[in-house]
Amino acid sequence: MTERVLEKLSILSDAAKYDVSCASSGSVRKNTPGGMGNATGMGICHSYTADGRCVSLLKILLTNHCIYDCAYCVSRKSNDVKRAAFTVQEVVDLTVEFYRRNYIEGLFLSSGIFRDADYTMERLVRIARDLRQIHRFNGYIHLKAIPGASEELLHEAGMYADRLSVNLEIPSEMSLKKVAPEKNYASVYKPMNYLKESITEYKAEKKVSKKAPLFVPGGQSTQLVVGATEENDFQIMKLAGNLYDEQKLRRVYYSGYVPVSNDPRVPALGSAPLIRENRLYQADWLLRFYGFTVDELLSEDYPDLDLDLDPKMRYALRHPGEFPVDINRDPYSRILRVPGIGVKSAKKIIRARKFGKIRMEQLRKLGIAWNRAQYFLTDGGVPARLLEKDPALVEGRFLSLKGRTDQLKLFA
Amino acid sequence: MQYRYDGTYEGLLTVIFDSYANRRRATSITTDSPEVQLALSSCRTTTDKSKADRVLKKMKEICGKKVSLFFFKNFLSEKEEREMNIYRFIQRVIRENKNVLGDFRDPLIVEMQRTIKQVDREVHRMHAFVRFQETTDGKYMALIRPDFDVVPLIGPHFVKRYPGFEWVIYDIQRHKGIHFTEGQLVYVKGNALMKSELSHDDLTGREKAIQGLWRTYFRHVSIGERKNDRLHVQHIPKRYWPLLTEKNE
Structure with missing residues (x-):
């Protein structure tokens, strides 16, 4: 580990931090003989950032080189930032050394898209494979499923990862097209659907035979950026409710948009809409643990959550x-x-x-x-x-x- | 009657056993210490593991298995009223001959369940805040300073997670710890091998490099625009900072 890794770590953790997911819960993975680590289902926050968010996983990008130009993203092609890329071995070593010292529960690996989707996904999968097979690492692994990657690669990712996520990011397709011209909802829903079906199949298999392999035991999650586009809370929660009910997602994350851009396609906000973000999480909890439906909380007449009252x-x-x-x-x-x-x-x-x-x-x-x-x-x-x-x-x-x-x- | 015991968990249960055997109710249960006056009616109980076991057995029959951890965690909380709380709980169970663990109408049970929650939270914090450091003698050392005496509770978690190398977790305030070596978990007390401080020279070169990387990582994951000191301190109270690698440059 050298100065070079130190610099890469600075750049690639900086670039990864806007993905707010950090959960290490919801997956149970036992340690194996000669191995290191486990996932207990509980999740542990090993530290907290100065902004009060949980640090549970080593959350980094493999690279912030990207062929896309999404207005809300700090790594967009047209943004003038320093670029870097880890090697597979560097990410594996960092994960193992951090884990051994009890700094983290595991790895959350995402990436900018370099060359094409498969090329990127292949490297994410290789890191997970090395961790599981060479290092017999049984800690938590969360990988990004890259839209456009082949089903073979997604499947292999699922064999190693505890959780996979594809981010919708923008809560409506119309807005998405405005801020991310190269993206559309279909490309995001395709891997999500494929994974949903595979997860269901493996779960059924697991019920019959305990020896059936784990396949994404922590399920899928996604992130919605809030405040970068004009959707109201009713639209956002409708979408979230649908993602829970239809897509069987385990978690939807809401990320109050932090202005990382002076791109004219997104609004110049003074600060991130933190209270709104908090209210969305409260509403999300009401859906998942309190038996509320979206229509009980919001409607066309009351399209936004109250900032003063929970x-x-x-x-x-x-x-x-x-x-x-x-x-x-x-x-x-x-x-x-x-x-x-x-x-x-x-x-x-x-x-x-x-x-x-x-x-x-x-x-x-x-x-x-x-x-x-x-x-x-x-x-x-x-x-x-x-x-x-x-x-x-x-x-x-x-x-x-x-x-x-x-x-x-x-x-x- | 005022009872005194040796400060061990078995000692406390022995006292409670004796109070029933002698039919002399406890008005106070305290540990031996030079400051404790030798009151006339106070009697120093000799710890007897078989008596302690009988108390636990009886309680488990009535309240279920969970009750032993309920007692033990209350004991490890080191709270001043812990002995009398456990005693009063046992009194109620014996009197009513039923499992009252869930009776949150009773202030005693609310308080003891709250203590459980606090102790559990401290255990969870130790699962999170332990920081192993690779020392030149080939061990991984972690120093802790928990609010309660949770060392007896945290071992299994780390054994499951790190069975492949030798490690030590040491409570620098209570001078006791756990040492995992050759597949065995050993409890150590005031051992000369344990240090309450690790100096720069104790650490391997690799250790220092990794710590540097971890601090760099920690600095960079924070989002400046969202800085929130109050929330930060709420999650990691300042008393834990001295032993957290990322909070010390």
Whole structure:
């Protein structure tokens, strides 16, 4: 490892960081005799960047040379940045040495497209193959599936990787064509579909025989860039819902657009839309873990998530008739809908009430966000406060209290 | 009655066994230390593993297997009230003769479950924040300083992950650690071989080079436009910084 690798690492981690995916969870891979590493299913963040994001994987590009010119991308052909390319061996060595020291859970390897899709994909696959076969590395590997790569290569990638992802990037095809003239949705959906079907087949096989090989056990993910084009939250969440339901994706990532470009095809934003990004993740969680549908959260009339209120709170205030929820009688699915009550708290409530009636003051101490939950609950005796009279009153009260604590935080 | 024990987990369970055997309820359970006054009614219990096992066996019969980790983690939390909490929990189980682990209406159980969550989080942090350094004597050394005494809990994770080389994880505050050598995990205490500090000369050349690469990587993955110190510190509290390679140039 030399100065040259150091410089490459600077350039190629810089270029990779705008892909926000960093999960190392959702895949279980046991260590093998004489091997190193495993994937536990939990995922571990080994460090956090100065911007507070999880560092779980060595996230780098193989190269930032690229034949494409996508306006939102820092590595676009027309952008004047330093270029570099790792060799296969350099990436393998970095991964093994970092992993051995417990810096990372594994590798997240992406790449600019050099020469053509197959040529690029072939090198990504070779790195994964060397790691698995020569080094018997059983840590986590996330590879980009390069649109346009052959099915043979995608299949081989799937035999080594824990997760594969193809990024849609721009949440509508019309906008995509404007900012990335060489791309279209069909080219992205093609590998996604192929992988979806293969994953389903291997899963079925695994059910019959434990010896069936792993094939992308962590599933597929994708990323949507938010704020670079004009799509509203309703369109974005509709797309995400479809990706979960139809494409069976495990994760959709939302990346608030960081202006990496003075390209006239994308807007010159002052700063990344971080609050909006956060609201989209909250809505995404509501879809995946809380049994909400997109149409319950957003509609043509309410096409954007509220920046002041989290989407669950907003939903509750818009549907006062569904509350209060009775913590002693209502089913889990209804308790889960109460703002301020998460999956863990809801499960605690279900467990605890088997022992007898839960009273409000006991509930307060159980670890729920009382500042939000209080308006939407009853224990059978005490009625919910304020809500049935006027949801606007609750909203006003909540926002003014929230404003006060936000201010305190600001001056703390 | 006031009980005293030797500070071990088995010692604590022995005390609880004796309190039932002698039918003398505990009003306090404390560890031996010079500062503890020899109160008249306090009796120093002799640790007896078979008594401890009987307590655990009984509890597992009523509450299921999970209860032993529930006790052990509460014990490792080193919280002042840990002994009496475990004792009170056992009292309730014996009294009602049922598994009450899930009764979150009871403040005692809420508190003990919260402790479990805290200890688990510390274990998870150690899985994340351990940084092995290759030393000139061919070992990989990691120094830690966790909030709770989690060394007894973190071994299995690292054994599964790194069975191919010799490594040590050492708690520099509690002077104890685990040493993985020749396929065996060995617990070490105040061992002369262990160091509470690693100097530049202890490290191999390759180690220094890799650390340089890791720091470079860490610097470059951050997105300047999104800088958020509050969030950063929330995820990696400052007390962990001194032992994290990437936080030290």
